[in-house]
Amino acid sequence: xxxxxxxxxxxxxxxxxxxxxxxxxxxxxxxxxxxxxxxxxxxxxxxxxxxxxxxxxxxxxxxxxxxxxxxxxxxxxxxxxxxxxxxxxxxxxxxxxxxxxxxxxxxxxxxxxxxxxxxxxxxxxxxxxxxxxxxxxxxxxxxxxxxxxxxxxxxxxxxxxxxxxxxxxxxxxxxxxxxxxxxxxxxxxxxxxxxxxxxxxxxxxxxxxxxxxxxxxxxxxxxxxxxxxxxxxxxxxxxxxxxxxxxxxxxxxxxxxxxxxxxxxxxxxxxxxxxxxxxxxxxxxxxxxxxxxxxxxxxxxxxxxxxxxxxxxxxxxxxxxxxxxxxxxxxxxxxxxxxxxxxxxxxxxxxxxxxxxxxxxxxxxxxxxxxxxxxxxxxxxxxxxxxxxxxxxxxxxxxxxxxxxxxxxxxxxxxxxxxxxxxxxxxxxxxxxxxxxxxxxxxxxxxxxxxxxxxxxxxxxxxxxxxxxxxxxx
Amino acid sequence: xxxxxxxxxxxxxxxxxxxxxxxxxxxxxxxxxxxxxxxxxxxxxxxxxxxxxxxxxxxxxxxxxxxxxxxxxxxxxxxxxxxxxxxxxxxxxxxxxxxxxxxxxxxxxxxxxxxxxxxxxxxxxxxxxxxxxxxxxxxxxxxxxxxxxxxxxxxxxxxxxxxxxxxxxxxxxxxxxxxxxxxxxxxxxxxxxxxxxxxxxxxxxxxxxxxxxxxxxxxxxx
Numbered sequence: 025x026x027x028x029x030x031x032x033x034x035x036x037x038x039x040x041x042x043x044x045x046x047x048x049x050x051x052x053x054x055x056x057x058x059x060x061x062x063x064x065x066x067x068x069x070x071x072x073x074x075x076x077x078x079x080x081x082x083x084x085x086x087x088x089x090x091x092x093x094x095x096x097x098x099x100x101x102x103x104x105x106x107x108x109x110x111x112x113x114x115x116x117x118x119x120x121x122x123x124x125x126x127x128x129x130x131x132x133x134x135x136x137x138x139x140x141x142x143x144x145x146x147x148x149x150x151x152x153x154x155x156x157x158x159x160x161x162x163x164x165x166x167x168x169x170x171x172x173x174x175x176x177x178x179x180x181x182x183x184x185x186x187x188x189x190x191x192x193x194x195x196x197x198x199x200x201x202x203x204x205x206x207x208x209x210x211x212x213x214x215x216x217x218x219x220x221x222x223x224x225x226x227x228x229x230x231x232x233x234x235x236x237x238x239x240x241x242x243x244x245x246x247x248x249x250x251x252x253x254x255x256x257x258x259x260x261x262x263x264x265x266x267x268x269x270x271x272x273x274x275x276x277x278x279x280x281x282x283x284x285x286x287x288x289x290x291x292x293x294x295x296x297x298x299x300x301x302x303x304x305x306x307x308x309x310x311x312x313x314x315x316x317x318x319x320x321x322x323x324x325x326x327x328x329x330x331x332x333x334x335x336x337x338x339x340x341x342x343x344x345x346x347x348x349x350x351x352x353x354x355x356x357x358x359x360x361x362x363x364x365x366x367x368x369x370x371x372x373x374x375x376x377x378x379x380x381x382x383x384x385x386x387x388x389x390x391x392x393x394x395x396x397x398x399x400x401x402x403x404x405x406x407x408x409x410x411x412x413x414x415x416x417x418x419x420x421x422x423x424x425x426x427x428x429x430x431x432x433x434x435x436x437x438x439x440x441x442x443x444x445x446x447x448x449x450x451x452x453x454x455x456x457x458x459x460x461x462x463x464x465x466x467x468x469x470x471x472x473x474x475x476x477x478x479x480x481x482x483x484x485x486x487x488x489x490x491x492x493x494x495x496x497x498x
Numbered sequence: 499x500x501x502x503x504x505x506x507x508x509x510x511x512x513x514x515x516x517x518x519x520x521x522x523x524x525x526x527x528x529x530x531x532x533x534x535x536x537x538x539x540x541x542x543x544x545x546x547x548x549x550x551x552x553x554x555x556x557x558x559x560x561x562x563x564x565x566x567x568x569x570x571x572x573x574x575x576x577x578x579x580x581x582x583x584x585x586x587x588x589x590x591x592x593x594x595x596x597x598x599x600x601x602x603x604x605x606x607x608x609x610x611x612x613x614x615x616x617x618x619x620x621x622x623x624x625x626x627x628x629x630x631x632x633x634x635x636x637x638x639x640x641x642x643x644x645x646x647x648x649x650x651x652x653x654x655x656x657x658x659x660x661x662x663x664x665x666x667x668x669x670x671x672x673x674x675x676x677x678x679x680x681x682x683x684x685x686x687x688x689x690x691x692x693x694x695x696x697x698x699x700x701x702x703x704x705x706x707x708x709x710x711x712x713x714x715x716x717x718x719x720x
Contacts, residue, residue: 285578286578289600290510290599292600293507293578293599293600294507294513295600296601296602296603297510297514297517297600297601297603298509298513300517300604301516301517304520
């Protein structure tokens with residue numbers, strides 16, 4: 025339970041929702057504040073403009089009429105003073121949609137006062153300026169500040185006033201709406217954020233679910249969603265590619281260990297079987313010696329397999345370092361022959377060297393020795409009884425050629441190239457001719473490649489099979 | 499009991515042969531399925547032990563061919579392949595048992611005994627006629643609880659007779675099942691062995707168990 029809650033609070037969905045809602049709220053506050061400031065500003069500017077326009081209009085009207093109330097003479101247009109005044113009032117009221125306070129005076133004489141002023145008289149000191157806008161406080165007229173616009177022309181003084189309270193009321197209403205709506209917006213934004221993040225993260229959940237299911241046993245399965253071209257699609261594709269790479273190397277490792285186990289199992293079968301049977305009942309001393317000899321051979325075979333496996337795994341991981349030294353080839357080959365010759369005794373085969381020229385070459389003695397003994401091993405294994413295995417060395421100028429030839433069955437043409445494949449022996453199609461090669465020749469190939477040389481097989485109808493190594497002299 | 503071992507790895511084949519011979523079985527060797535098939539079709543075997551991965555003809559093809567020829571000899575596979583898939587494949591193609599290398603020889607012989615038992619009613623490792631008992635694990639033969647010492651060949655003949663008790667066994671059959679296939683069946687060597695066996699088993703004061711069926715062969719019965 026606790027874990028689930030912890031998981032909820034640490035989930036990306038939660039974080040995104042919180043970020044989203046916080047941002048939303050912040051934007052809302054910013055918007056509210058700016059709307060408030062803007063409206064406050066605009067309404068004040070508007071008020072001033074309106075007041076000014078109204079005052080100006082009234083002033084224009086009264087001035088344009090060339091009104092001279094002090095020296096009023098009835099004319100065709102205005103029979104009486106009242107007519108003139110009502111005309112002015114009419115004009116003024118037309119402009120007075122907002123029910124502003126209006127006063128028109130000339131000198132100290134009040135000509136007109138709007139009805140909403142009641143008993144009050146907005147008497148301000150006569151200023152020189154033709155236009156004044158200012159705030160005015162009058163408790164009796166309005167609790168709030170009154171904005172006054174006083175406009176003066178040649179003779180008339182027009183005052184238009186409006187309580188700011190009304191604007192403040194509008195702004196307060198706006199603020200109230202904002203404050204009331206804020207929690208609602210917040211809830212909506214949280215729900216919205218949660219939904220949006222859930223929607224967009226549901227594919228992540230699908231990826232997580234599938235990733236959990238994928239183990240070494242089902243690496244061929246794919247994470248769904250690779251068909252989209254968005255970030256998730258790319259992520260899924262990259263993950264699938266990674267899984268494919270892991271699968272390839274696991275398959276390779278499995279194949280390697282299965283093949284390695286197969287290689288090791290044959291000598292182990294022989295060892296176990298022979299020892300078990302020998303221990304079952306008492307045997308003659310000759311029999312014991314015979315079994316021990318055979319066990320020794322199998323032990324050597326195991327060591328060789330392990331050496332080859334170790335070499336291959338090192339070479340796969342690029343851990344083989346090559347130590348080249350000047351070597352006199354004929355004596356080097358002679359020393360190998362002395363060591364390997366005994367292996368042919370069982371089949372009455374001998375190992376002969378066909379080289380007398382003095383060739384100096386730079387090579388890694390240990391590695392080349394391993395390569396050559398692997399080839400000689402095979403030559404003995406697949407060569408016919410009572411025949412010789414020949415090692416020849418030739419100087420080809422820039423490179424030298426070492427060939428090991430044995431007499432025996434021809435390797436089928438389609439299998440020639442395969443004999444250098446690792447664990448070729450484990451192949452179901454293996455035949456007597458190539459069976460048993462196992463790792464030996466793939467080690468040869470690796471070693472020769474390390475020397476920047478190459479290796480070839482010739483298996484001809486005249487029952488001669490030779491494996492030739494070409495090595496650069498330096 | 500004559501067993502054919504089909505195995506391309508010489509040394510494996512050789513120790514199996516030696517070990518089984520110590521258990522008084524007669525063992526022939528073939529180095530691949532093709533060779534094995536020739537031997538199976540021309541001789542009668544009580545059992546076949548075969549490798550799976552072999553050149554020329556592998557174990558699976560070998561078993562298929564054998565079953566195609568309607569030969570129902572029990573077949574035990576020996577293989578380095580230890581996956582369930584390989585075992586299932588081997589058994590489905592007609593093998594009766596599957597043992598992975600490297601195997602315990604003791605287990606191999608136990609499985610051989612089990613497979614040989616299968617076609618008979620006998621369900622343990624004792625072959626009994628009246629008071630004559632043969633213990634197939636200890637290779638001990640007793641009559642009225644007295645141990646009788648037999649040579650491997652005598653043991654093999656007695657085993658074959660006991661496995662076919664109450665049935666007439668011809669001389670040829672006996673030769674086929676207790677000698678390897680190089681043996682020349684023209685001699686009367688079987689009669690010699692039967693006489694030796696009789697002198698050890700059918701003592702004068704006991705009831706005669708081995709009977710001669712004139713012109714045909716022998717039978718063991720109460």
